[in-house]
Amino acid sequence: MSTLSRKIPFLRWSFIRLFLGMPHLLKNWQVGDGREARLAEYVVAKAKQGDAKDVIRIIDEYCYNESFLINVGDEKGLILDAAVERAKPSRILELGTYCGYSALRMAAAAPTARIVSIEFNAENAKIARRIFEHAGVSSRVTVVVGTLGDGGKTASALNQEQNFAAGTIDLVFVDHDKNAYLPDLKLIMREGWLRRGGLVVADNIKFPGAPEYRAYMHENEGKVWRTDEYETHAEYQTMIKDLVLVSEYLA
Numbered sequence: 001m002s003t004l005s006r007k008i009p010f011l012r013w014s015f016i017r018l019f020l021g022m023p024h025l026l027k028n029w030q031v032g033d034g035r036e037a038r039l040a041e042y043v044v045a046k047a048k049q050g051d052a053k054d055v056i057r058i059i060d061e062y063c064y065n066e067s068f069l070i071n072v073g074d075e076k077g078l079i080l081d082a083a084v085e086r087a088k089p090s091r092i093l094e095l096g097t098y099c100g101y102s103a104l105r106m107a108a109a110a111p112t113a114r115i116v117s118i119e120f121n122a123e124n125a126k127i128a129r130r131i132f133e134h135a136g137v138s139s140r141v142t143v144v145v146g147t148l149g150d151g152g153k154t155a156s157a158l159n160q161e162q163n164f165a166a167g168t169i170d171l172v173f174v175d176h177d178k179n180a181y182l183p184d185l186k187l188i189m190r191e192g193w194l195r196r197g198g199l200v201v202a203d204n205i206k207f208p209g210a211p212e213y214r215a216y217m218h219e220n221e222g223k224v225w226r227t228d229e230y231e232t233h234a235e236y237q238t239m240i241k242d243l244v245l246v247s248e249y250l251a
C-alpha cells in the first residue's frame with residue numbers, strides 16, 4: 001500500500017466499505033463483508049504456526065494491504081505492550097476480543113500470563129479462537145461469549161468457571177462498546193477483581209470516544225486512579241487522532 005493511502009485512509013476502498021457498513025458494524029460487530037472470517041484464513045495460510053509475534057505481524061499486514069479491521073492496531077498496540085510490561089501480569093481481563101489481535105499482543109508481551117477475554121459476538125469469538133490456536137496461545141487465552149452488562153450471568157461465569165475473586169486481576173484492557181466502558185469498570189470495581197496497583201488500559205477515548213469514562217478518571221485522579229493519557233492515532237492510519245488511557249488503581 002502507498003504511503004499516502006496509509007496516511008489518508010479515505011483513499012482505501014476497504015476503509016470506505018467499513019464506513020458504509022457502520023450501522024451493521026455497530027449492531028453486529030462485524031463489517032458485513034466477511035473480512036473478519038477471511039482474516040482467519042489469511043493467518044492460517046501465511047503466519048508461522050506457534051509464533052504469536054508472526055501472527056501479529058500478519059494481521060497488521062492484512063489490515064494495511066487487504067481489509068481494514070477495528071483492532072487496536074500496531075501504533076496503539078505499543079502503548080498496550082508497555083502497560084502489560086509495566087503490570088507484569090499473571091492474569092488479564094479483556095473486554096472486547098473481536099478477532100483476537102489485542103489478546104495476542106498481550107499474550108506475547110506477558111508470555112506466562114493467562115488472559116480471559118469477553119466477547120459479545122459468538123462468530124468473532126470463533127475467529128479469535130482459531131487464530132489463538134494457530135498462534136499457539138490457546139492454553140493461556142480463553143474467550144468467554146457474553147457481556148458484563150447482562151445482569152450478572154457473565155460475571156458469575158467468571159467467578160465460578162474462571163476462578164475470578166478479589167484482587168486476582170492485574171490488568172484490564174477495555175476495548176468494547178464505548179457506552180459500556182464506565183458501567184463495566186464500576187462492575188469490575190464492585191466485584192473487587194482488580195488488585196491494588198493494577199492497571200486499566202482503555203482504547204478509543206477520543207475516537208469514537210468515551211467522554212464519560214474520561215471525565216470519571218479526571219474526577220478521581222489521585223484518589224481512586226492515577227491516569228496517564230497517551231495521544232495517538234486511530235488504528236492503521238495517521239489522520240484520525242485518538243487517546244489511550246492507562247490508569248493505575250489506587251484503592
Ligand SMILES: C[S@@+](CC[C@H](N)C(=O)[O-])C[C@H]1O[C@@H](n2cnc3c(N)ncnc32)[C@H](O)[C@@H]1O
Pocket residue numbers: 028029070071072073095096097098099100101102103118119120121124146147148149175176177180
Ligand atoms: C474494537 S473491537 C475489539 C478489538 C480488539 N480488542 C483488538 O484490539 O483486537 C470491539 C469488540 O467488542 C465486542 N463488544 C461490543 N460490545 C461488547 C460488550 N458489551 N461486551 C463484550 N464485548 C463487546 C464487539 O463484538 C467487538 O468484537
